Amino acid sequence: xxxxxxETQMSSPVGQLRLIADNEALVxxxxxxxxxxxxxxxxxxxxxxxxxxxxxxxxxxxxxxxERQCFDVPTKFLKGTDFQKQVWQALCEIxxxxxxxxxxxxxxxxxxxxxxxxxxxxxxxxxxxxxxxHRVVGKQGDLRGFAGGLKNKQYLLDLEQE
Numbered sequence: 001x002x003x004x005x006x007e008t009q010m011s012s013p014v015g016q017l018r019l020i021a022d023n024e025a026l027v028x029x030x031x032x033x034x035x036x037x038x039x040x041x042x043x044x045x046x047x048x049x050x051x052x053x054x055x056x057x058x059x060x061x062x063x064x065x066x067e068r069q070c071f072d073v074p075t076k077f078l079k080g081t082d083f084q085k086q087v088w089q090a091l092c093e094i095x096x097x098x099x100x101x102x103x104x105x106x107x108x109x110x111x112x113x114x115x116x117x118x119x120x121x122x123x124x125x126x127x128x129x130x131x132x133x134h135r136v137v138g139k140q141g142d143l144r145g146f147a148g149g150l151k152n153k154q155y156l157l158d159l160e161q162e
Contacts, residue, residue: 005044008053013064014152017129020044021052025074028126029056031148037126038079060129066162069096071130079126087121094135097160101139123147129156 003022009032010017020028020039027039034040047053055073062068077085090109094100100108106118125133128147134156138144146153 005039006047006050006053007044008046008048008050008057010057010060012060014129014148014155017060019053019056021050021056022078023052025076025078026052026056026127026130027076027078029060029128029130030126031128034147036124036147037128038124039126063129064159066159073130075127075130077126080124081121083117084121084124087118088125088127088131091122091125091131091133091136094132096132099135099137099141099157102136102144103139105136119145132156135160 003024005020005022005027007018007020010019016032018028018030018032019026020030028037030037030040052073059068059071059073063071077088080088086109087105090105102115102119102122103112106112106115109118111118122133122136123145125131134146134153136144143150143153
């Protein structure tokens with residue numbers, strides 16, 4: 001049984017973000033030009049007053065202003081395969097200010113040969129920023145694909161170093 005989803009947009013230092021929630025949890029933070037996450041191509045009930053969207057906006061603003069390091073808003077992976085959800089959950093274990101590689105993440109979830117599948121799952125992460133896919137880099141430490149663009153990925157990594 002699916003529940004109604006609500007959305008709003010917010011301005012941020014990394015551009016406009018779409019926030020999407022049901023009545024229990026935040027389910028997506030999308031970039032406006034996103035075409036990969038499960039929520040990107042659909043429209044939902046617009047709400048500037050939904051309590052979880054307001055909480056998310058507040059917490060993201062605190063994060064961007066160096067006033068918050070961890071997020072308290074409840075989240076859930078409403079869509080996605082079991083494998084994708086496993087990868088997304090593993091992303092949550094990467095500490096702020098740290099990075100890891102796609103290969104190390106694949107090994108961490110006991111799928112060392114699934115590096116490309118891990119990268120594809122990361123590309124479909126519905127909760128950008130809060131589920132920190134920006135903390136995954138190439139094995140040489142180089143920046144690799146990011147739905148918000150490499151400039152924004154670098155911005156988020158720099159923000160978390162301060």
